[in-house]
Amino acid sequence: MSAPQLDFLIVGQGLAGSILALNLRRHGKSVLVIDNDHCGSASQVAAGLINPVTGHRLNLTENFDHYWPVANAFYQSFGQLTGRSVHRDVTQYRRIKHPGQLTYLNKRLQQREYQSLLSRHIDSPFLATEPHSCIEVHQTSAVDTPTLLSQTKSMLLDQRAYSARKFNYHELSVNHDGVSAHGIRAGTVIFCEGYQAIHNPWLSTLPFKLAKGEILDVELSAPLPGMLSWGSWLIPSSTDTVNARLGANYDWQDLSLDPTPEIAQKLQTSLHQHTGLKAQVTAHQTGIRPTTKQRRPFIGPTRSLDHAYCFNGFGSKGCLTIPYYANLLCDHLISGKPLPEELTEWL
Template identity: 30%
Template sequence: MKTEVDYIVVGLGLAGINFVELLQKQGKSFVVFDSGENYSSWVSGGLYNPVILKRLTLSWNAAEQLDRALPVYCEIEARLGKTFDHKLPVHKKFQSYEDLNNWTIATDKPHLKPYLNPTPISNAPKGVKVPFGMGQVLNTGKVDTAALMQAYAENLRERGLLISERLDYNQLDLTTGVGYKNIQAKKIVFAEGFGLKQNPYFDSSKLKGNKGELLIVDVPDLKLDFVLKTDVFIIPLGGTRFSVGATYNWQDKTLDPTDEGKEKLLKALEKLIELEYTVVEHRVGIRPTTADRRPLVGVHPEYTQIAMLNGLGTRGIMIGPTVAHQLYEHLEHDQPLPEEIDIKRFYRN
């Protein structure tokens, strides 16, 4: 006997979760396939920060993305009865007086005023090295992506909506809608992250992938209640543990931790603190990034019942809810996708 649903969703990382959340709100039926191999979201720092601190500019569509994203995570928390969104200020370490002066200039710019505290911070916790002070970014926080994914998956599994296995592309029947074993769906959405590389239905050459490594460290004497940013982020995880990351490697696409990555992170950490620490864990993930730093969203050029939601890159917490909404509106109400995210931009004549 066939199980009939509106959607099959493949992948339950940030992209998949945000699309499934929309399906649930709109009363659509669905089933999710996820093998538990979403190595990008599992190692994500989970920060949402509207400012690119290196250049002191707003990230792409930051205001719009934040306005949509934060209520979504709040709704998920209310439904699952758990907290994932932790409001945390982000402090940028000033490297010089010139850096401090650039911050002061940036705080006068109208588009940055809502996000930058104009008053420099000179006081720092014991053992934190910030001789030129820090600047505080406003409207920031951290979503615990690992806890979110685990709780979301458990909820779907309890309701019989999650199949914990890798979807076999060879068993897809696209004659009418989407058939897969005993499931018949109207549409299928691939939200596989870097797993897109194995998908035969889409040209994955536009998904470049970016390897990131981060460390979990234990620092008993560090009293840090904010995220500290310089070459890397130090993010409080609760108690005496912190994440330090992340690296960016466009060549290596393996999931093997490297001595080079670890050494780079520890050097950056030791520039920030002068306290004893212990490395607890070394994590690796492949971010689904693109050359033009825009998501990959859209419908297959031949099979209109197949769609892709991918390429969220390093800011998936902020970007995910917006692009999921745009894809849903496109699939359900034929609303055009913004050209900058539409996969058609890569095969348009």
């Protein structure tokens, strides 16, 4: 008896693989997801922040108005499907730390595209002395990525669409009408492996720029009024205002999964310096972000392997951008709609 024929074999069940698998199944396609539950996955560790204004210069997140409606619709439909809400609005207070940044703020407040996103906050929630200003950043939200991943895994298991194993590249073979691996035949394989793509023989030369991030789970000395940000950020948990997450750093050199005590100390010092709050660390987590040198994801068919696609490279903004790009890839796979060249050029 021959192995069952599937439409798509998806390698990796992080945020990218999960959202893509759900979209393909919604279109009536048969899918099997293979995942080895690898530690260090950015999706498992991430705070899931969706932030419309970022950086020292308070820049509008590129294409936010395109990404946000699609992301919001996906997370709302996911909550309805599973009965578990994974997305919440967050009140973000951002500290303006010095006169140079205040100059940028005054400029942004005069620009039309920022009118609905930024407003001054007179009663600063920051306890540090002499802040230059405090603003509220609207349309900030957070995705509970661990719950989204666990709920997706449960659904896939119930539908016999999930296999817990390490994908063996040497077992992958290609024929005229698809691929075979681990006794599974599929029309197309899609690699959604996050930073583990550096070990994939067909993707290892892609210009990734991986970044290690570390996040602390903390118990605070006082309740939080909302999310505080000052270069680093502190966001309350979804259940109370005393337990929170504190992060995060970017390390382009040390890509080990070992927590760094110096980073934990640096984050705690920064927290106290800028907010006056003290925190007791209850957990210290690390993850590797699959960021790219050109700040664009890699999406499309691989030139080095027939019937194979890549869906990767979403970096720290994956919660915002992945639902949008999953729709693009589904439209391409199902209807043949061309993908933008900027997504496929490195593949």
